Amino acid sequence: MSRMQARDIKTADDARRIVEERGLSHVKVGMFDIDGVMLGKYMRRDKFFAALESGFSFCDVVLGWDSKDELYDNVSFTGWHTGYPDAPLTIVPDSCRDLPSEGEDMLLFLAEFDGPASDICPRGLLKRVLARAREMGFEVCGSLEYEFFMFQETPESIREKGFRDLKPLTPDMMGYSMLRSSVHSELYHELLALSEAMDFPIEGLHTETGPGVLEAAIAVDDALAAGDKGALFKTFTKVWAQRRGLMATFMAKWSPDYPGQSGHIHLSLRDIASGKSAFFDPEGPYRMSAIQRHFVAGQQKLMPEWLAMFAPTINSYTRLIPGFWAPTDATWGVENRTTALRVIPGSDKSQRVEYRLGSADANPYLALSAAIAAGLCGIEQRLEPDAQVKGNAYELDHPEHQALPRTLWDAAQRLKASSEARQWLGDAFVEHFAATREWEERQFRRAITDWELDRYFEII
Known part of the structure; x- marks a missing residue:
């Protein structure tokens, strides 16, 4: 029997089978908050199997704080007034993906909020529309197509510099540059892969006008x-x-x-x-x-x-x-x-x-x-x-x-x-x-x- 492929997973049974086939002790589960920031955790195999059947819970603070983890003081859905209870989530089996950065077997699944939290869940909103x-x-x-700037910096270096005098991946305004994409072809190939x-x-995928800026059309x-x-x-x-x-x-x-x-x-x-x-x-x-x-x-x-x-x-x-x-x-x-x-x-x-x-x-x-x-x-x-x-x-x-x-x-x-x-x-x-x-x-x-x-x- 051929190896199951992550993007062929459609059902909870399929999800269980691929985890068993790959002998995984844990999988990764994530969701997206109101700012589009991905949040999640590693989930142990038996916990994941249970979540496939009956869902799981996550502290609803993830819908009650901003992109710097500061608590909103003006939302009614959750807050100190509710005690930040757990909110139910459902695993989305057909979202299964390989995670190449974590080995050839590691898997990622998306989840979406259920119950009252589904009213403000970004993925849930799109489903309703x-x-x-x-x-x-x-x-x-x-x-979707995105422009994004690349820098020769790290999370530590940008903070040490106070976000000033940052070094772009490449200098100058060179939109659609074959020179830039050829010199840095290994990076382009890695992202494409x-x-x-x-x-x-x-x-x-190409350079846009600006130092170190790329544009990707999905x-x-x-x-x-x-x-x-x-x-x-x-x-x-x-x-x-x-x-x-x-x-x-x-x-x-x-x-x-x-x-x-x-x-x-x-x-x-x-x-x-x-x-x-x-x-x-x-x-x-x-x-x-x-x-x-x-x-x-x-x-x-x-x-x-x-x-x-x-x-x-x-x-x-x-x-x-x-x-x-x-x-x-x-x-x-x-x-x-x-x-x-x-x-x-x-x-x-x-x-x-x-x-x-x-x-x-x-x-x-x-x-x-x-x-x-x-x-x-x-x-x-x-x-x-x-x-x-x-x-x-x-x-x-x-x-x-x-x-x-x-x-x-x-x-x-x-x-x-x-x-x-x-x-x-x-x-x-x-x-x-x-x-x-x-x-x-x-x-x-x-x-x-x-x-x-x-x-x-x-x-x-």
């Missing part, structure tokens, strides 16, 4: 799998880099001297009944069907209200400025990279829309959920988009209703006030996520920046 899509007769296909082994296959899949692949790609690219004495960052903008880092989302719908693209109409303008037009209109309408899900950190908003390849208003265009939404004409297979607003620091599950739900809302309401932008969107004046919030606080207020967000994402999620973004802003307001010291310390 996709269930709504199926009820409307659509399957959703998606892919990792992406295949862990099933987040990279279909394109292959298209159904939208839930795309969320898993994006989240795992970000986590294990960082793992891969640090194991080699390097660091990768996905923060939206690490330096004012260079463009920010995007997390673009490509989406299309397929009609379940016919199996054909719901976006493709060979007779329509730009081959856009009415369904795609309504989808784009929903994304455009709700972009200002749902911005916090695509730009979830204080740093995200330093990227959203004119002339740095990031949109500043809820605009759309055909094959226009200055707009927030880029319609890409193609065939039944390739007709799609690219949501260019997203930052690399966004939680992949939440960004996908929002991009898809907004489009479905547009279909449901039969919305029509504003006139498309032709030419440079940065140089044009746009209607006031297309303006995006300029701060995380303002974005959180718009999300809380959005009736469509509550309808499509749920009251529990909207209240919790908006509160976490308000917390993030309040934490920032306590900080004294280098800019303030330089500007005011002596002269004022």
Whole structure:
């Protein structure tokens, strides 16, 4: 009998069999929190088998603290007022993956929250949105592409330097450089091999404009799998880099001297009944069907209200400025990279829309959920988009209703006030996520920046 392969696992019985076949004493189990940070632990074999049958529990503080393990003081779901109880989780058997960095036999499984915690679980949110899509007769296909900067630094060295004077992997602005990718081909090959082994296959990898910056496009899949692949790609690219004495960052903008880092989302719908693209109409303008037009209109309408899900950190908003390849208003265009939404004409297979607003620091599950739900809302309401932008969107004046919030606080207020967000994402999620973004802003307001010291310390 041939050896079982991790990505062939579909059921709890399959998961049990592969662990037994490989003689593993432990497996690794992880989940993603509200910021898209992967958390988890090693789980002993007998505990894992029991969890396959009846689930397991994890302290719900992982949904009640921020990316620095500081406790939120403004969320109702959990806190000192609840005593931080355990929350139930379910193992996802078909998420099984090999972990090449931990030997040829080690396995990783994803888990998702169950019970009340499922209302704010990022993966659970995406599943609910996709269930709504199926009820409307659509399957959703998606892919994510990320820009990330690489440094010749370690977690220790960046802190010793106070995050200043960091040494990029390579110098200068050399986008699409064959020189850079050839000189460092071993690193590229290792990352490509990792992406295949862990099933987040990279279909394109190249340098972008900036010292040490790369862009990776992950292959298209159904939208839930795309969320898993994006989240795992970000986590294990960082793992891969640090194991080699390097660091990768996905923060939206690490330096004012260079463009920010995007997390673009490509989406299309397929009609379940016919199996054909719901976006493709060979007779329509730009081959856009009415369904795609309504989808784009929903994304455009709700972009200002749902911005916090695509730009979830204080740093995200330093990227959203004119002339740095990031949109500043809820605009759309055909094959226009200055707009927030880029319609890409193609065939039944390739007709799609690219949501260019997203930052690399966004939680992949939440960004996908929002991009898809907004489009479905547009279909449901039969919305029509504003006139498309032709030419440079940065140089044009746009209607006031297309303006995006300029701060995380303002974005959180718009999300809380959005009736469509509550309808499509749920009251529990909207209240919790908006509160976490308000917390993030309040934490920032306590900080004294280098800019303030330089500007005011002596002269004022």
